[in-house]
Amino acid sequence: MLAHMKVADLSTPALVIDGPVLARNLDTMAAALPGPRLRPHVKAHKSTALAREQAARGNRHFTAATANEIVGLARAGLDTDLLLANECLDPARLRAMAAAGGRVTVAADSDETVAVAAASGVAEILVDVNVGMPRCGCAPDDAGRIADRARAAGLTVRGVMGYEGHVVGEVDPVKRAEQTEASMQALARAHELVGGETISGGGTGTFACNTYASEIQAGSYALMDGSYAQLGLPFDPAFTILGTVIHAEASYAVADCGLKAQSADHGQPAIDGATVWFCSDEHVTYAPAATPAVGARVFVWPAHVDPTIAMHERYFVADGPGLDAQVVDIWPVDLRGWDVDAG
Amino acid sequence: MLAHMKVADLSTPALVIDGPVLARNLDTMAAALPGPRLRPHVKAHKSTALAREQAARGNRHFTAATANEIVGLARAGLDTDLLLANECLDPARLRAMAAAGGRVTVAADSDETVAVAAASGVAEILVDVNVGMPRCGCAPDDAGRIADRARAAGLTVRGVMGYEGHVVGEVDPVKRAEQTEASMQALARAHELVGGETISGGGTGTFACNTYASEIQAGSYALMDGSYAQLGLPFDPAFTILGTVIHAEASYAVADCGLKAQSADHGQPAIDGATVWFCSDEHVTYAPAATPAVGARVFVWPAHVDPTIAMHERYFVADGPGLDAQVVDIWPVDLRGWDVDAG
Numbered sequence: 001m002l003a004h005m006k007v008a009d010l011s012t013p014a015l016v017i018d019g020p021v022l023a024r025n026l027d028t029m030a031a032a033l034p035g036p037r038l039r040p041h042v043k044a045h046k047s048t049a050l051a052r053e054q055a056a057r058g059n060r061h062f063t064a065a066t067a068n069e070i071v072g073l074a075r076a077g078l079d080t081d082l083l084l085a086n087e088c089l090d091p092a093r094l095r096a097m098a099a100a101g102g103r104v105t106v107a108a109d110s111d112e113t114v115a116v117a118a119a120s121g122v123a124e125i126l127v128d129v130n131v132g133m134p135r136c137g138c139a140p141d142d143a144g145r146i147a148d149r150a151r152a153a154g155l156t157v158r159g160v161m162g163y164e165g166h167v168v169g170e171v172d173p174v175k176r177a178e179q180t181e182a183s184m185q186a187l188a189r190a191h192e193l194v195g196g197e198t199i200s201g202g203g204t205g206t207f208a209c210n211t212y213a214s215e216i217q218a219g220s221y222a223l224m225d226g227s228y229a230q231l232g233l234p235f236d237p238a239f240t241i242l243g244t245v246i247h248a249e250a251s252y253a254v255a256d257c258g259l260k261a262q263s264a265d266h267g268q269p270a271i272d273g274a275t276v277w278f279c280s281d282e283h284v285t286y287a288p289a290a291t292p293a294v295g296a297r298v299f300v301w302p303a304h305v306d307p308t309i310a311m312h313e314r315y316f317v318a319d320g321p322g323l324d325a326q327v328v329d330i331w332p333v334d335l336r337g338w339d340v341d342a343g
Numbered sequence: 344m345l346a347h348m349k350v351a352d353l354s355t356p357a358l359v360i361d362g363p364v365l366a367r368n369l370d371t372m373a374a375a376l377p378g379p380r381l382r383p384h385v386k387a388h389k390s391t392a393l394a395r396e397q398a399a400r401g402n403r404h405f406t407a408a409t410a411n412e413i414v415g416l417a418r419a420g421l422d423t424d425l426l427l428a429n430e431c432l433d434p435a436r437l438r439a440m441a442a443a444g445g446r447v448t449v450a451a452d453s454d455e456t457v458a459v460a461a462a463s464g465v466a467e468i469l470v471d472v473n474v475g476m477p478r479c480g481c482a483p484d485d486a487g488r489i490a491d492r493a494r495a496a497g498l499t500v501r502g503v504m505g506y507e508g509h510v511v512g513e514v515d516p517v518k519r520a521e522q523t524e525a526s527m528q529a530l531a532r533a534h535e536l537v538g539g540e541t542i543s544g545g546g547t548g549t550f551a552c553n554t555y556a557s558e559i560q561a562g563s564y565a566l567m568d569g570s571y572a573q574l575g576l577p578f579d580p581a582f583t584i585l586g587t588v589i590h591a592e593a594s595y596a597v598a599d600c601g602l603k604a605q606s607a608d609h610g611q612p613a614i615d616g617a618t619v620w621f622c623s624d625e626h627v628t629y630a631p632a633a634t635p636a637v638g639a640r641v642f643v644w645p646a647h648v649d650p651t652i653a654m655h656e657r658y659f660v661a662d663g664p665g666l667d668a669q670v671v672d673i674w675p676v677d678l679r680g681w682d683v684d685a686g
Contacts, residue, residue: 013681066625086625087597093354113589113637116638135623135628136626165623244432244433245432247479251477254430256429259649264608265602265608280478280508282408282429283478283479293455294432294455294456295432295455304602306602306603306624310603313680337656338356339656
């Protein structure tokens, strides 16, 4: 089926990976953060095939945001050390993670999350600490109490995690480093109260300046996106959405990849040499540099990788950029959704 | 499986329909636009089960945005009269639609779209006319030429379509009606040049004031969303995303339905009595009226129905509002994606 299939032959919209760019991104990160220094976050790519590429480079401990991602990784044999870096209150999903095989650790930040984890067969937790972004995580000063409670409930406390999500997108590298340090000082304070070997934090934007965490939870670096591309990181955009021009006239053109094919929550996507006007459900309207032919193909660069990938069933992996590249593999986006079925 | 399942028992995030509200919306529209006066657009709900409810009320001719939606409707026996209200340049998908059974009409707005339709076994088209929104559609004055070309290629031209997408969200009803009239005058001018029995246009926002089109392509009216709710239409929000509170403290709470569970392209979702701060991939952070319990359930009202629904695998249909409502049915969102497979 893949014999002689070019990117130009794909039906659209299609999620296309530039394989060599992806490989370079993975290599660069594996060199910077070898082995367990990186805990790749699979929520960005939602693919066990891509996770295997990360594992092949030595980064074998994974981060996930959903129970489904944990169970999917475990069933794929990628179960060396899996962290649900998110709070889960669902006993059935916690039981499914605990039974999936391999080492599974979950985040806990409250009496409730500790209690349900302990009651659902989970063995190990990290205490999730708020390091500045108003989302999950306990106050740093409360982390010791939660750890005590977890140990009293029979759980092993491996350490702490804290995600500086308010920092990872800061464009100024000096400010980014300063704010990362402030966040990690809060995490270190919590760690003193909690104990354990693990200090988990960070993301693609802070992978280099976060020298405090024992492991970095970066995910976007593999495929990148329009938002992260502004930060001057040593990773390049490795995925695009291939569309077809379905309408063209003097001042604008329309391609068939809209809000159901790429997420606009971080802003409009980009098209090389063009100005994007707006997206609707199945369309992007843009002013091109030159009027394209109706039926021509166009590459659309989404602003935000994670929710975009979750809209697609599969990746088409190409052996390079452009329409003439060969499609050398198809990877299912097999960690989509939230279901944890019986397997 | 559904016996005694309450909304409160669902794993989250879950897409929940208030069945009686949906039924009322469908009844109201079927009374206003009976039979073929309405051509329900399935792109909003992407469900053959929901389309059956529309057909049961007499609205049996459907509008779709993708080949997959057309083929799915046809295979479900909902094939009385199907319109792809979108340009398609993919010969394989056009052939699949033509072979799916039933009456299938596609939009065409250029020499290229006419040529590929004729070459792919499509029998009937509507000439798609730009009535003011910069997306697909030919100039009104060019519609006659395209119709002639289609007829010369052996296609039956049923008439014209034009979507006043720039008007349907106008909050002022007087302006909305005026702009609709201006759009439909452009469509009428095109219709004089094209001929045929069909003048297809309109949407949920203009279903009442668009008295020019012979059929209205409304879709959002069935489930509604936060954007349309501002227009004072006789339809009520019939779907929400059920989430679980996974973190709560004095000033804010966090629930597990973020950007992968509801689309923020039309703005933030709403939570009753609360102020939504921001969404991340799997989280919504909000300031509640009173601090909820961790583990409590919360209803999130998305701003934009279409891309939100496309993120979910199924609807849970409840017999009323609230957590104590019974889940009486599960409907697959079976028209998702773009694949048109062999069946």
